[in-house]
Amino acid sequence: KAGVTQTPRYLIKTRGQQVTLSCSPISGHRSVSWYQQTPGQGLQFLFEYFSETQRNKGNFPGRFSGRQFSNSRSEMNVSTLELGDSALYLCASSLRGLAATSTDTQYFGPGTRLTVL
Amino acid sequence: DQQVKQNSPSLSVQEGRISILNCDYTNSMFDYFLWYKKYPAEGPTFLISISSIKDKNEDGRFTVFLNKSAKHLSLHIVPSQPGDSAVYFCAASSPNTGNQFYFGTGTSLTVIP
Numbered sequence: 165k166a167g168v169t170q171t172p173r174y175l176i177k178t179r180g181q182q183v184t185l186s187c188s189p190i191s192g193h194r195s196v197s198w199y200q201q202t203p204g205q206g207l208q209f210l211f212e213y214f215s216e217t218q219r220n221k222g223n224f225p226g227r228f229s230g231r232q233f234s235n236s237r238s239e240m241n242v243s244t245l246e247l248g249d250s251a252l253y254l255c256a257s258s259l260r261g262l263a264a265t266s267t268d269t270q271y272f273g274p275g276t277r278l279t280v281l
Numbered sequence: 282d283q284q285v286k287q288n289s290p291s292l293s294v295q296e297g298r299i300s301i302l303n304c305d306y307t308n309s310m311f312d313y314f315l316w317y318k319k320y321p322a323e324g325p326t327f328l329i330s331i332s333s334i335k336d337k338n339e340d341g342r343f344t345v346f347l348n349k350s351a352k353h354l355s356l357h358i359v360p361s362q363p364g365d366s367a368v369y370f371c372a373a374s375s376p377n378t379g380n381q382f383y384f385g386t387g388t389s390l391t392v393i394p
Contacts, residue, residue, distance in 0.1 A: 168324065197381075197382075199384075204386070205283075205386065206283075206285075206287075206370065206384045206385055206386035206387055207325070207370060207372075207382075207384035208384070209381045209382060209383070209384075212379075212381065219379070220379040220380070220381050222381065254324055254325070256324075262374070262379055262380035262381055262382075269315075269327050269330070270327070270382070271324075271326075271327070272317075272324030272325045272326070273324050274322065274323050274324045275324055
């Protein structure tokens with residue numbers, strides 16, 4: 165099976181711009197979660213999508229949003245970029261995701277390195 | 282608020298010896314714990330997990346120990362190999378928080394040949 169893919173791998177933007185990142189999950193996986201990784205904070209959960217619906221959300225401002233398509237591919241959008249948004253953005257896919265009664269193993273993509281100048 | 286903490290940013294170990302990576306958590310409701318390994322330019326890969334009903338789980342050279350009373354998790358790698366050199370993240374989840382994963386900041390392990 166092909167793994168989780170993320171595009172683009174690297175991105176440079178300037179403050180105030182917006183950016184869209186893409187994630188294609190492993191075939192058959194319906195859950196996609198997004199994380200932000202920074203050196204001081206580790207991986208921080210942004211949100212999870214399951215069957216096109218946002219099911220969980222972390223503690224990030226509304227500038228961070230996402231969506232999931234019927235083929236389970238997901239996009240994450242960050243508007244009005246700030247310098248502090250520079251980070252590695254990782255997506256992870258799993259079969260059932262962060263369901264109420266169980267937790268699946270998540271498979272991560274290689275990430276998109278976003279630099280905001 | 283960092284609910285999962287890895288207080289050692291780095292660790293160096295001789296090849297063949299034991300590597301012990303530590304993780305502490307603050308939320309007593311966490312009931313599922315995982316370790317991930319991350320190489321540069323790659324995403325984290327799942328290594329081993331443990332549920333709160335157990336205190337130990339083994340998978341080959343990797344063993345995870347859970348001490349619920351101390352809210353402490355550790356990963357033992359025996360024997361350590363140069364290919365184990367990577368950043369290791371622990372993570373925890375709880376149904377009370379939608380099962381979202383809370384990750385530590387990572388420990389960079391270097392295994393010296």
